[in-house]
Amino acid sequence: MGKILENKKKKKERLLEAAYELFTSEGVENTSVSDIARHALVAKGTFYLYFKDKYEIEKILIAEKSNEIIAAAFKAAVKEKIATNEENVYFIVNYIIDYLASDTKLLTFISKNLSWGIFTEAILTDNDDVLDYEQLVNILIYDVKISDSEIKDISDIQSLEYNTGKVKYKDVDIMIYTMFELVSSTCYNIILNEKPTTLDTYKPYLFGLIGAILKQHEI
Amino acid sequence: MGKILENKKKKKERLLEAAYELFTSEGVENTSVSDIARHALVAKGTFYLYFKDKYEIEKILIAEKSNEIIAAAFKAAVKEKIATNEENVYFIVNYIIDYLASDTKLLTFISKNLSWGIFTEAILTDNDDVLDYEQLVNILIYDVKISDSEIKDISDIQSLEYNTGKVKYKDVDIMIYTMFELVSSTCYNIILNEKPTTLDTYKPYLFGLIGAILKQHEI
Amino acid sequence: MGKILENKKKKKERLLEAAYELFTSEGVENTSVSDIARHALVAKGTFYLYFKDKYEIEKILIAEKSNEIIAAAFKAAVKEKIATNEENVYFIVNYIIDYLASDTKLLTFISKNLSWGIFTEAILTDNDDVLDYEQLVNILIYDVKISDSEIKDISDIQSLEYNTGKVKYKDVDIMIYTMFELVSSTCYNIILNEKPTTLDTYKPYLFGLIGAILKQHEI
């Protein structure tokens, strides 16, 4: 029985992977349910046992992939044992940008959807490897007390306890929203087209602005 | 002959209007060429006398509508006889935001495409009421000498002569790119969902950042 | 499972039959995929599960029907226990001509396509009742040793062993090519229009020429 349940999960996973593969290489609109099923080595009808249509898969993938990126960034940040909030933010933003720059297919796919909006919406995936809003905020703007034990999994991060940093921020929602929108929106064109400039020359401007955003919200 | 030509122009216009109507209410992907033709009270085949496919219409509409907004904003700015560059920028940005907030269908349609990229690309429309890149830059960041005569048309703006402002800016491309991306990207969600806050409460933050962007590029 | 497979074969057969019906009565160019599907009492989309387009069906039908004729002729020839090569050739040619004369729709359809080219090309049908090039040549120009048992199926012919006749031929390819082209090309008009003469009055001339062709290639 457990085997059957596992098999089911595997099939769902295979469908998601196949869809991601096709969405990133062919585009969502040029990918049909048949394509996805064929790629997942699953019958067409089986698709409908797990998902309503391809747009449901799209939503899930955007959420999943966004979360993956964010989680990876935060995980790395925690490991870095960064001293100040500001440095922490820079580190995370930089990590995400480089991540996307190294995987332009992913960038094209989640395009400008890596916005804060995603995290406030209900996450549609079963994946438990997800940080909730509060935890993200904590890691992002508060000092992080690192446990001595190794962090092997995202769940280890979730259980960390955070010490409040010395600097406090007001309207944190707005602050983070603005930051994410600014970063994802500007970097999209710059990474994909190197217009109006290259990523490297743009970064100083971008980090300058992030500094300004933080300043705006300092209490 | 003039009658036929006039008729053709009218038909093209009707098709564009019908398409805009449907694109904004149903979405581009849910609108078929048949729909557009039916709405324009024109035979399906007639559509193809004027456009290659619905995506050509989409491009044209995005360009047209973007230009309309920008042109309206700049026209208004010129009339306002604003003293400083900074104030000028604020005025224009504010104008555009309010414009989009008052027409959410338009906002949804051009969505995040109101980027600077559009203006540097070749404009695909026949509409001559278009400011070129250089002119936009001039109006945006330099002092504008107002002629005494009434400005009735966008072409009147184009023929104005600009006095260089006292403040000079470097990397103007980057500056304007960042400003446009920030504004369009952040306002999109805020206007449509009022999340994470309302437009009115958000504006001060936004203008604060625009100020920061200008500062970054001051020489 | 067997039921489904059987059903599929039936449907394919129905489509082929419907197509043949329409191709012969209306012409290939005046027959649409919709027509074929409608005639086969099958949804339009179903057509595309079995064939790429109507031209694939056309090819298959030409090959199938050609093979049918040839196979029938050769089968009959084997049964006839004909003594000499020459007589054998006459018999086969005569059989084919009479066959086509009795089914002018078939003649119109395969028209001048019953050429030697068809047999050298890969046959596109699933039908296994097909003689290959070498076998055809053997039957056509060599003496055939008849087994005592009844010949029920084309495959029985294929397994026959042939004794080389006393008369040998050079450039067999050219010989057979010429014969087939001459017969199919001349009989087409004569059967369909009885111009410039009737089939019966024409036959002696035709067989005379076939004799001349054989003579040309005798070693």
Next chain:
Amino acid sequence: MGKILENKKKKKERLLEAAYELFTSEGVENTSVSDIARHALVAKGTFYLYFKDKYEIEKILIAEKSNEIIAAAFKAAVKEKIATNEENVYFIVNYIIDYLASDTKLLTFISKNLSWGIFTEAILTDNDDVLDYEQLVNILIYDVKISDSEIKDISDIQSLEYNTGKVKYKDVDIMIYTMFELVSSTCYNIILNEKPTTLDTYKPYLFGLIGAILKQHEI
């Protein structure tokens, strides 16, 4: 007025030329009436003032081009002052084959339609440069008395008087029919695909058969 009539004739001619150009390069089925009109620098509606549809043009062109070839061959034959009927036939057949081999587009177009049937049917063109059936027969199988004057035009050939040759033929219709069918049908594949052999190696066989045909009909 004469000018207008001339103009009309020119337009018709331009349409025919344009159609031929497109039929030979793109194929009849892939050529639309629009294409023809555009190529002829004529309005689409104008096409219908001269022809019913593209198939009417196709018929006319096949007839015209066939006649051109035949006429050219016979004109050349007359000039050659060939002694015997047989030689005359060989010359004409050879001329036609080489003509088609040098213009495979033309060959593809008239394909296997260069049959005797064309000459017995009513010719659909206005072109007066056409030999009628009787004249063709005369030139082909009877001795030709050459006038001393230069032959400048096909009409000069038409007015020649022929002396009956010593050899007489019966069933001339059948004889010529068979010859034309044999030649056009066999040469089509050989010229276009060099299968089953090349034209040069095939010619001896072909002429051998033509000899046989002539023999068959000798009285």
Next chain:
DNA sequence: TATGAATGAGGGTTCATTCAT
């Protein structure tokens, strides 16, 4: 006569969805 804008039927094709197996 000549035009070419307009028509709309009909072509080929795809694909989400259903359902008997």
Next chain:
DNA sequence: CATGAATGAACCCTCATTCAT
């Protein structure tokens, strides 16, 4: 649960033909 054959609506697009100018 899983399948994949079957459906048929809906897509895009072409084009022969008409007709007002």
